[in-house]
Amino acid sequence: MSIWNIDEKKRNIEKLNFNKKVDILIIGAGITGLTTAYFLKNKNICVVDASIIGHGITLNSTAKINYLQENIYNNIINNSSYENATLYLESQIYASKLLKEIVLKERINCDLKEVPSYLFSSNEKDILTLKKEVEFLRNNNIDIKSKKIIFNKNNYDAYYVKDTYIFNPIKYLKFLYKKLNSLNIPIYENTKVLRIQKLKDKYICFGKNFKITANKVIMASQYPYFTFPFMLPIKSYIEKSYMVVSRVKKDKNLTFISLKKPIYSCRFYENKGKIYQISLAKSHNTAYKQNDKKHFEDVKKIFNLKEKDIIMKYSNVDVMTPDSLPYIGEIRKNLYVATGFNTWGMTNGVLSAKIISDNILGYKNKYANLFNPNRITFLNLLKVPAYIFNNLNTILGTKIFKNKIWYPKNVSFINDNGKSLACFEDENGKKHIVYNKCPHLGCSLLFNEEEKTWDCPCHSSRFDIDGKCIKGPTNYDISVNNKPLKNDINIK
Numbered sequence: 001m002s003i004w005n006i007d008e009k010k011r012n013i014e015k016l017n018f019n020k021k022v023d024i025l026i027i028g029a030g031i032t033g034l035t036t037a038y039f040l041k042n043k044n045i046c047v048v049d050a051s052i053i054g055h056g057i058t059l060n061s062t063a064k065i066n067y068l069q070e071n072i073y074n075n076i077i078n079n080s081s082y083e084n085a086t087l088y089l090e091s092q093i094y095a096s097k098l099l100k101e102i103v104l105k106e107r108i109n110c111d112l113k114e115v116p117s118y119l120f121s122s123n124e125k126d127i128l129t130l131k132k133e134v135e136f137l138r139n140n141n142i143d144i145k146s147k148k149i150i151f152n153k154n155n156y157d158a159y160y161v162k163d164t165y166i167f168n169p170i171k172y173l174k175f176l177y178k179k180l181n182s183l184n185i186p187i188y189e190n191t192k193v194l195r196i197q198k199l200k201d202k203y204i205c206f207g208k209n210f211k212i213t214a215n216k217v218i219m220a221s222q223y224p225y226f227t228f229p230f231m232l233p234i235k236s237y238i239e240k241s242y243m244v245v246s247r248v249k250k251d252k253n254l255t256f257i258s259l260k261k262p263i264y265s266c267r268f269y270e271n272k273g274k275i276y277q278i279s280l281a282k283s284h285n286t287a288y289k290q291n292d293k294k295h296f297e298d299v300k301k302i303f304n305l306k307e308k309d310i311i312m313k314y315s316n317v318d319v320m321t322p323d324s325l326p327y328i329g330e331i332r333k334n335l336y337v338a339t340g341f342n343t344w345g346m347t348n349g350v351l352s353a354k355i356i357s358d359n360i361l362g363y364k365n366k367y368a369n370l371f372n373p374n375r376i377t378f379l380n381l382l383k384v385p386a387y388i389f390n391n392l393n394t395i396l397g398t399k400i401f402k403n404k405i406w407y408p409k410n411v412s413f414i415n416d417n418g419k420s421l422a423c424f425e426d427e428n429g430k431k432h433i434v435y436n437k438c439p440h441l442g443c444s445l446l447f448n449e450e451e452k453t454w455d456c457p458c459h460s461s462r463f464d465i466d467g468k469c470i471k472g473p474t475n476y477d478i479s480v481n482n483k484p485l486k487n488d489i490n491i492k
């Protein structure tokens with residue numbers, strides 16, 4: 001549950017349980033997958049989602065459509081080049097316009113609103129970097145003005161632009177779902193692809209009760225479940241952030257975000273006469289700090305929120321890349337990925353949809369090269385040992401220490417004849433026992449006390465207290481009633 005589906009009603013879900021042949025299979029029905037389907041609606045396509053449309057990372061996004069993205073342009077200049085930073089800026093403005101165009105053309109009621117966005121430095125020592133970010137934007141003809149903002153009772157130097165947007169991504173996706181349905185495009189929910197096999201020039205995608213044969217496959221699943229040939233675990237890391245939604249009296253009609261860590265971000269949302277503030281903070285690499293309960297408490301303190309006004313708390317994760325550029329495009333013939341959005345997936349999801357659909361439809365896209373998913377840059381190579389260390393550090397750290405320090409008494413770890421199990425005892429004394437091993441790459445799990453889930457610190461798979469997988473990249477549950485299964489790490 002998030003603020004975006006607060007009004008969502010139960011509906012019949014169509015699940016795939018027979019074999020199918022299509023030209024293009026889209027795996028994942030978040031903002032990336034459904035927008036891609038929208039652009040490819042005249043082709044023979046099919047969309048499958050392991051869960052419900054929009055219920056992946058998109059559900060817990062703050063859903064700003066924004067090109068002020070922390071200090072991303074400085075990062076791209078430092079890690080890549082000035083020209084690439086300029087092209088990235090252009091691509092984000094292009095994607096915002098594209099999204100706005102779809103909403104206007106289709107008259108989608110998704111609470112799209114133009115609001116000014118502020119970028120500020122919460123740290124004196126970063127003022128120079130903030131100025132450099134602003135200088136870059138001004139050199140690229142962005143009308144960015146200076147204005148102080150008050151945050152956490154302090155006055156900060158800030159800069160703002162006016163042409164940025166906010167919306168409700170679930171309302172947007174629900175519209176696309178209805179539209180695609182009306183065009184007889186098959187969309188199956190609760191339909192998970194477990195394995196992909198290449199057979200001559202076709203891809204065979206296997207699920208529990210189905211097999212889909214496709215000429216082209218688009219992995220719009222945020223984190224592809226397979227490791228080879230793409231090797232995402234050594235080309236990225238996972239960042240997690242904490243959001244608290246509270247009722248407020250006034251819609252300040254703005255969004256803000258800090259330039260660098262600690263990230264503070266905020267926006268407002270009005271729905272049925274009620275105004276909500278979405279406050280985000282405590283972003284961190286999941287290989288480190290994991291005390292979710294404390295992080296939510298910190299967000300509450302930082303934003304000075306009163307417990308009585310709080311209606312929801314949830315966390316979210318995204319895939320971060322070494323050069324701050326997403327991975328979008330073909331990784332091998334007719335197999336596409338769209339990931340590594342560095343927490344800016346409303347623009348980058350739509351951009352991925354356009355780049356991939358242009359490629360399939362035979363149109364040139366000027367941004368395709370910038371996001372080439374097979375790019376090998378010096379920086380990307382340089383970061384590989386760090387990411388391997390990150391993975392090992394997390395695997396060993398969770399295996400040896402299990403971060404017991406902050407766990408409540410009702411969480412325990414059991415060694416059952418060499419099998420590593422984890423147990424959560426609920427308020428009625430019922431014990432929920434699961435395998436303490438993520439089927440993706442074998443990392444030990446951490447208990448998320450606030451959301452009552454077992455979370456994998458390595459690549460962000462999540463499971464409920466009985467071991468049901470609620471988020472990939474893993475494809476399998478960790479329930480002790482089932483035989484433990486391992487993800488296929490290969491496209492065969």
Ligand SMILES: Cc1cc2nc3c(=O)[nH]c(=O)nc-3n(C[C@H](O)[C@H](O)[C@H](O)COP(=O)(O)OP(=O)(O)OC[C@H]3O[C@@H](n4cnc5c(N)ncnc54)[C@H](O)[C@@H]3O)c2cc1C
Pocket residue numbers: 027028029030031032033048049050051052053054055056057058059060061062063064065066191192193194220221222225239240241242280315316317318338341342343344345346347348349472475
């Ligand atoms: C805290 C936070 C705040 C953010 N705020 C913003 C913001 O303000 N603005 C912005 O631009 N971006 C923001 N983002 C980033 C943005 O939310 C994501 O990048 C974006 O939602 C990713 O969309 P997606 O469609 O690629 O992935 P998802 O929404 O995760 O969709 C992927 C879908 O694939 C399905 N799937 C996975 N595996 C399989 C399988 N094996 N078989 C079938 N289906 C499968 C999943 O069920 C899921 O529905 C934020 C991210 C975070 C972490």
